[in-house]
Amino acid sequence: MNNHYPFPLIPLPYDYTALEPHIDGLTMDLHHDRHLKTYVDNLNAALAPYPQYHSWTLEQLLYYADELPKDLQTPVLHNGGGVYNHNFYFAGMSPTSAKAPVGALADSINATFGSFDKFKDAFKTAALSVFGSGYAWLVAEADKSLKIITTANQDTPLPQNVYPLVAIDVWEHAYYLMHYNLRADYIDDWFGVANWDAASALYGQIATS
Ligand code: MN3
Numbered sequence: 179m180n181n182h183y184p185f186p187l188i189p190l191p192y193d194y195t196a197l198e199p200h201i202d203g204l205t206m207d208l209h210h211d212r213h214l215k216t217y218v219d220n221l222n223a224a225l226a227p228y229p230q231y232h233s234w235t236l237e238q239l240l241y242y243a244d245e246l247p248k249d250l251q252t253p254v255l256h257n258g259g260g261v262y263n264h265n266f267y268f269a270g271m272s273p274t275s276a277k278a279p280v281g282a283l284a285d286s287i288n289a290t291f292g293s294f295d296k297f298k299d300a301f302k303t304a305a306l307s308v309f310g311s312g313y314a315w316l317v318a319e320a321d322k323s324l325k326i327i328t329t330a331n332q333d334t335p336l337p338q339n340v341y342p343l344v345a346i347d348v349w350e351h352a353y354y355l356m357h358y359n360l361r362a363d364y365i366d367d368w369f370g371v372a373n374w375d376a377a378s379a380l381y382g383q384i385a386t387s
Contacts, residue, residue, distance in 0.1 A: 183232040184222045187215050188265055196273040200367040202356045210268065213351055217260030217332075224253035236262055241336050259332035263313055267347045272373040279374045282322075283343070283381040290324045301346075302365050304328050311349040316377065317342050322384055341384050343377040 179186050190210050195203035225231055228250060231239065239258050243251050278294050279287055291297035297316075304326045305314035312330045317340035319325065324343075329335060335342050346352075346368050353364035 181235045181237075183225045183234075185218055185236065185261060187211075187218045188268075190268055192271075192273055197271060197371045200370040201271070201353070201364075205351075205353065205355045208355075209264075209347075209351060214261070214264040214268075217257045217264065220253065221257035221261055224250060224257060237336060240334055256332055259334045262334050262336070263329075263332055263345065263347065266342055266345050267313070267352075270344045270346075270373045270376060271368070271371045272375065273371060275371075275373040275375040276378075277370070277372075277374065279381075280378045281382065283374075283378040286318075286322065286324050286381070298369060301326055302362070305346050305348050305365050306361060308348050313345050313347055315342050315345045318381060318384055320384075320386075322381070322386055341380065343380050344372055344374070346372075 179188060187210075190206065193203075194206045194210070197206060225239075228247070231246065231250075234242075236258055239246070239254050240262060243255050243258075246254060278284065284294070287294055287297050291300055301314060301316065305328070308314060308328050308330070310330070312328055312333070314326065314328050315335050317325060317327055317335050317338070319340055325340075327335060327338065327340070346365065348361055348365075350359075353361065357364040357367070
C-alpha cells in the first residue's frame with residue numbers, strides 16, 4: 179500500500195470485534211473508520227496543492243516537517259501524526275499474538291525493567307501520566323536500549339530518533355464507550371491484546387552499528 183500521497187486508509191488487520199472482550203467492536207469501528215479516516219483525508223487534502231511533496235513518505239513528511247512551507251507544517255504534523263500514530267497503534271494490537279515479548283526483546287525488557295510485570299507497571303504509570311490526550315510508547319534507541327516515553331496529542335516519537343515498538347492511544351475516544359473514564363482499566367485490557375509478536379519482530383530488525 180502507498181506510503182506517500184495519496185495516503186490510504188489502511189484496513190484493520192483483524193475484524194472490528196476481534197479484540198473483544200478487551201476492546202469493543204463499536205469503539206474499534208469508530209476509531210478506525212471515523213477518527214483515523216479523518217486524519218487520512220485531512221492529510222491528503224493539505225498535501226493536494228503541493229505536488230512536490232507527493233513522493234515523500236509519511237515518515238519523511240513528519241521528520242522533515244520544518245522543511246515544508248510554513249502553512250503546510252501544522253496540518254502535516256497534526257494529521258500526518260494522527261495517521262502515523264493510529265497505524266502504529268492498530269498494528270500493535272492482535273487477537274492472536276503471544277501475550278508477552280519473546281527473544282531479544284524479552285531479554286532486553288527483563289534487563290531494563292527487572293521483569294515483564296515490572297515493565298507493565300512502568301508502562302501503565304506512564305500511560306496514566308499523559309495529561310489530556312496522547313500516547314505511551316515503548317521505544318528503542320539506536321543502540322537497542324529500551325525506554326518508555328509519552329507523546330502529547332498527535333506528536334510522534336520520530337523527532338526523538340527512536341524506534342517505536344509498541345504504542346497505546348490514551349485519547350478518550352480509544353476507550354470511553356466501554357471503559358468510560360477509567361483509563362487504568364483500558365490499559366489493563368490493552369495488555370490483553372498488545373501485539374508482542376510485532377514488537378519483538380520490530381526490535382529484531384533494528385540494525386546495530
Ligand atoms: Mn485515537
